[in-house]
Amino acid sequence: MFNRTGHGRSYLWRMKGFWSPASKQQNFADDECHLSSAGQLRLITNVRAAVVAALKGSICHS
Numbered sequence: 001m002f003n004r005t006g007h008g009r010s011y012l013w014r015m016k017g018f019w020s021p022a023s024k025q026q027n028f029a030d031d032e033c034h035l036s037s038a039g040q041l042r043l044i045t046n047v048r049a050a051v052v053a054a055l056k057g058s059i060c061h062s
Contacts, residue, residue, distance in 0.1 A: 013050040018042065 017023050024032075027039030035043060 013046070015043075015046045018046070 018027060027035060027042060029036045029039075
């Protein structure tokens with residue numbers, strides 16, 4: 001899920017499905033601004049996966 005940017009040392013991590021209408025109801029609180037508990041867990045899990053992928057060098061270089 002990484003996309004390479006211009007200078008080749010930074011990457012964009014995309015959280016697939018996080019922004020879909022069905023997921024928004026689960027990931028965001030009733031105020032539609034802040035993350036819910038489930039959304040916070042999903043965000044930190046994805047950030048952790050991105051860091052581990054970067055450290056292991058399993059980033060897709062295309």
